[in-house]
Every structure is written in structure tokens, then in C-alpha cells.
Amino acid sequence: MELTSVEDVAAACQDDTIVMWAAQGMRDGIRAWAHGEAVAVASPDLNRRDRLTVRGPADQVAVLVRRALPELAPSYRVMAERDLAGELADLLPGSGPVRPFEWMETATPPAPHDAGDEETGWLLETDAEVSALLTEAAPSAWAVPGLPGIRRWAGVRSAEGRLVATAADAWSCPEVGFVAGVATAPALRGRGYGRRVCAFVFRSLIATHGRVALVVDTDNRAAIGVYERLGMRLRPVAALAVPV
CATH class of the missing domain: 3.40.630.30 (Gcn5-related N-acetyltransferase (GNAT))
Known part of the structure; x- marks a missing residue:
């Protein structure tokens, strides 16, 4: 089923921050689909990449990926939490490589910093x-x-x-x-x-x-530590190339 409103996407993904960011308010060019408990959102030129962001049980997500990718440009890559990306690599022959990075998010504003000369x-x-x-x-x-x-x-x-x-x-x-x-x-x-x-x-x-979010390289431990001290929660994610 294709989703046409941001409200439909929010309901399908249980207001998941990663998926809601991918939906970008359902601006022009964004497409989204749901299948069972799975959801997929296609976002062109988002953070300098064409992304198909997915969430849900791996077998149901695989169905959505197989449906969506033929309708999209070859430049699209699947973005998912890392465990799901690994399962999809097994379910979708020819996929890979899985490129890991970190998603971080919070809805709690950090305390104001002590004033200085800056x-x-x-x-x-x-x-x-x-x-x-x-x-x-x-x-x-x-x-x-x-x-x-x-x-x-x-x-x-x-x-x-x-x-x-x-x-x-x-x-x-x-x-x-x-x-x-x-x-x-x-x-x-x-x-x-x-x-x-x-x-x-x-x-x-x-x-x-x-709420606020960002992505950071997995090996950038210094930055991750700063963001964690500011109250951000880390969610390991990955990008996956899937052949059409």
C-alpha cells in the first residue's frame, strides 16, 4: 500500500524518528509504502544521497524493497537499523556491502552552557x-x-x-x-x-x-561521546546496496 500523507507514515512507523526524518513532511518527490508492520520511505537527495529508509520485520521489509526499488533510480540505497540491514542482506541476494554508521537522537534539550567570553x-x-x-x-x-x-x-x-x-x-x-x-x-x-x-x-x-537527530561515523568516538553527554541516544544503522 502506498502512503500519501505524513500522518499515514507516522502511524505506519509508530512515529519512529529515522523514518519521520526520511519522510521530510512528505514534500514533493517523497514516496512511502507499508506492508504489514513494515514501512519504506524513498527520499531523493536527502543528506546528499537518494535513500530508501525502512523499518519493520525483515521478511516484510524485503517485500517492500523488492517492490519499491524498481520504481526508483539506481542511485537509491537502503537505510535501516544495522541488525535489520544485516538480515536484509541475507534475504536479498546480491546485496552489499553493508556500510555502518551511527544515528543519534534526543527530544530532551541539553542544559544551557555556562556563559563565557565566547x-x-x-x-x-x-x-x-x-x-x-x-x-x-x-x-x-x-x-x-x-x-x-x-x-x-x-x-x-x-x-x-x-x-x-x-x-x-x-x-x-x-x-x-x-x-x-x-x-x-x-x-x-x-x-x-x-x-x-x-x-x-x-x-x-x-x-x-x-526532537533533533544527526548521523556520525562509527569510528568518531570523540564526537559520539560529546553527543551522548548532550543527551543523545545512539542507534546503529547501515546503508545497503540492493540490486534491482
């Missing part, structure tokens, strides 16, 4: 500064100024006015705020600047959307 807030007309910081601190960041879906950048400025940390409100939807492009100047890491900018963005997006 200034934290949303940035205005600072694409060049953000680009320079990302080039130095996070050259492989998926969020960079000018990409579709990136709404605004937050930052921490030192007492001298230098941009020392940044994070983006990117690919958010009405039901889920999303954070990307987190970076801190390498020479200033360990001073809490990344934690400060993330706490600010998390509070802002939770106030607007009710």
Missing part, C-alpha cells in the same frame, strides 16, 4: 568563514554552505571574534530537526566549543521540531 548563536552572511573553518577542521563534511537543504549555520566566536566552531541546521523537516557540518578549529579542540555550539543548535531545533 559568543554563540546563529550566523549571518558568514558562508566564507564557515567554508574556511570546514576546510581546515572537517574537509569531508557532508554539509557545506550553499547545498540545498541547509537552512542556517550556528557558530561560536572567540572573544576576539574568530569563528572557532560551527554546526548547521540541515535537512530538517517539520517533525525532526537535523544537525550536520559540526566542526571545531583543530588547535582549539578539547575546550568545549563543539559541545557549546551543538547544545545551542539542539535546544533551538528541539524547541521548533520537538
Whole structure:
């Protein structure tokens, strides 16, 4: 059964944060299906990838994947919690490889950081500064100024006015705020600047959307630790290539 409203998707996935983010408010180009207890959402160009996000019992999800992928572009990859992705790899011959990463989320705003000499807030007309910081601190960041879906950048400025940390409100939807492009100047890491900018963005997006999420590489233990201290819950996920 094809789903046509965000309310239908929410009911089918039990308001799961990952699936609701994939649904993006059912904007133009999004498609969704349900089968039994399974749900699948096809999202073009979401966080720089075409994604088929799935949830439910593996055998029922496999039915949806076999149905949906022939109707989508070859660039689509299945995104699922990691255990489910492993089961799907066994059920869908020729699939792989499973690429692991981490989804993190919270609906609880972190406590305000103690005030210091630094200034934290949303940035205005600072694409060049953000680009320079990302080039130095996070050259492989998926969020960079000018990409579709990136709404605004937050930052921490030192007492001298230098941009020392940044994070983006990117690919958010009405039901889920999303954070990307987190970076801190390498020479200033360990001073809490990344934690400060993330706490600010998390509070802002939770106030607007009710919950906030992000994805992070599995081997980035330092960042995962920061996000956990800010109250985020980790959910192991994976991307899976499935032949049509």
C-alpha cells in the first residue's frame, strides 16, 4: 500500500524518528509504502544521497524493497537499523556491502552552557568563514554552505571574534530537526566549543521540531561521546546496496 500523507507514515512507523526524518513532511518527490508492520520511505537527495529508509520485520521489509526499488533510480540505497540491514542482506541476494554508521537522537534539550567570553548563536552572511573553518577542521563534511537543504549555520566566536566552531541546521523537516557540518578549529579542540555550539543548535531545533537527530561515523568516538553527554541516544544503522 502506498502512503500519501505524513500522518499515514507516522502511524505506519509508530512515529519512529529515522523514518519521520526520511519522510521530510512528505514534500514533493517523497514516496512511502507499508506492508504489514513494515514501512519504506524513498527520499531523493536527502543528506546528499537518494535513500530508501525502512523499518519493520525483515521478511516484510524485503517485500517492500523488492517492490519499491524498481520504481526508483539506481542511485537509491537502503537505510535501516544495522541488525535489520544485516538480515536484509541475507534475504536479498546480491546485496552489499553493508556500510555502518551511527544515528543519534534526543527530544530532551541539553542544559544551557555556562556563559563565557565566547559568543554563540546563529550566523549571518558568514558562508566564507564557515567554508574556511570546514576546510581546515572537517574537509569531508557532508554539509557545506550553499547545498540545498541547509537552512542556517550556528557558530561560536572567540572573544576576539574568530569563528572557532560551527554546526548547521540541515535537512530538517517539520517533525525532526537535523544537525550536520559540526566542526571545531583543530588547535582549539578539547575546550568545549563543539559541545557549546551543538547544545545551542539542539535546544533551538528541539524547541521548533520537538526532537533533533544527526548521523556520525562509527569510528568518531570523540564526537559520539560529546553527543551522548548532550543527551543523545545512539542507534546503529547501515546503508545497503540492493540490486534491482
